[in-house]
Amino acid sequence: MSLEQDMDTSAGVDTRAASRFGSEAITIAVIFGLTIVLILGSRFISPAFGGWGQTETILFLSSFLVFCSFGQGLVILVRGLDLSIASMITLGGVLTTTWLAGSNEGLWYVVPAILVVSAAIGSISGFGVTMLRIPPFIMTLAMGIIIYSLCLGYTQGTPRGYPAPALADLMRAHFLGVPAPVILLLVFVAIAVVLQSWTVLGRRLYAVGNNPIAAHVSGLSTNKLTIGAYAISAMCAGFTGIALAAYANGATLRMGDDYLLPSIAAVVVGGSSILGGKGNFLGTVGGAILLTTLGTILAALGIEQGWKTIIEGAVILVALIILRESVYEAIRVWMGRSSTG
């Protein structure tokens, strides 16, 4: 890997930024294109499909995955991995229902409190990874097991209570004919894209992911930045938990399980490198929506759960094979040749 990169730079001209932009743009275009083809193609399955209504449903369902994938993506960007996401979603959900206990009272401080608690737990993971040099895989895995176990003990095995009616209403509300959760999704994506790609914080996170030593030498406090990424990830997962509890009008202890591996899959399918330093949140959003679309359509087809699972796995595999660097290289070479010749 490193040998190839060296050869790239030895050509004399620094084309890395340009080529990265190129491959990112191709990835995002391919993923969103695939999603649109899938949605339009689903018309053949049922006439009720392929319209705006179904698109709304898919966006709505994928919003939960998008929320937690943003955090996962940031942690992966700084060369980590967050395996505590499932437990953090459960924690967010459990705290929402038990602290609110079905009333609107205290909504204004409970939601921020849950986000603060989540961020604090994420910071502990970040602290372990940076200051204590525990591998991210183990630190977040251990944290996830601990938090899950605490949720289990806190609820004595059965989460009680309901989220605030106002939250549940929000999940069903419409603004200008668009469901509120879809608007929430768009706002979240906008903020996240700006944060990751346009702010100083975002650029610094890329710098840390690309080369932690170089980032440190150039005066960035890599430890603080990494801890920040873990805190944001835990906060996003907590937020996902709140949204899920509001949507399902209750919490279960296993509510986060369906999001851990898909959050990694969305990031990877979206073209980010699992080794860090490379990726774009729009790609992740595309990955999350693509996976959700696929799941929805496969469910509508009424095929066996087994085949559904196999197809989902195969799609991830195909995406991985297509999105390899060498393929971009081939596309670039081919495009260069056709433009000059």
Place this chain on the structure above:
Amino acid sequence: MSAADTTPMTDTAQASDKRRLLTGLASQGAVLITVVYVLLWIIYASEQPSALSAYSIESLLNNSLPLMLAAAGQTFVVLQGGFDLSVAGIISLSNVVVAVYPVEGPFGALVNLAMVVGIGLAVGATNGFLVAYMRIQSIAATLATMIICQGIALLILKAPGGYVSEFISYELTGSLFGVVPVAAVIGAAVAVIWLAFRRTNTGIALYAVGRDAAAAELSGIDVRRARFAAFCWAGVLYGCAGYMLSAQTATGNPSAGEPFLLLCFAAVALGGTSFSGGSGGVIGSLIGAATLMLMQKVLFSTGVSSFYTGVFQGVIMILAVLFAAFVQYMSRSRGNR
């Protein structure tokens, strides 16, 4: 530190002895986890004297063996510098196959074993091909193969059911000559095979690739072949884990492998294998897995609510990694003097 700086030259011999001891400890994470395991046994036995009966030892070993085998397999992949999520899929698939196509008798048990080894080898080879030759990151590639395996398991068996052949479920969970638990024999066999494997060229290549793949490549090691082999070994061991899980549960479940996914990484971490690759070993993972299972029993016997088992598992995982790093740091800082 400053004290060590002023150490007279005459102490060097003694210091290097100490260093060798500490480096030995660090490279053999197995030592640390063995101490933890023995301590847990003492607590367990003092809380519950019946724990020392042949029956309860046998059942504890039977409970631990599937996780031990899975962790042993995972170690191969972690050593070469990667992660293998397909462990959950292969265990589920093996369990379902053994429960849906039972073949009776000792010969039948061998036929079933051949089936699960075949499955493990096929999936492991696919993983190895994707990671080593297609150069897809291991977490991503094995995530995909895991999901596909789970799908195939669901196709074979929709809901928990089926039954495992009597020879497997009775003989393999019993004791040889009524004394030595079969589970102990299998665990020891894996350890012996590992010790032999570690000295082969592939075994040495595995460590070299995990420590520094570029350097290994330059010194003439076929890096891709070593990675490929690691995934194949892992797959076969997961298949065996599924086989022994079937023996223990005597039934099939298409999601039987899921609990193993995170626990087997926990066991590898406890066993002192470094997640950045290149150091550690299977023996530590075997004992690490046994420790995780024993810990559940101990916490239960000491009256800790089973809800909080996870808190202990998580904290011990972190402490084990910290301690291993501390020992390594100490031995290294002395070595530099």
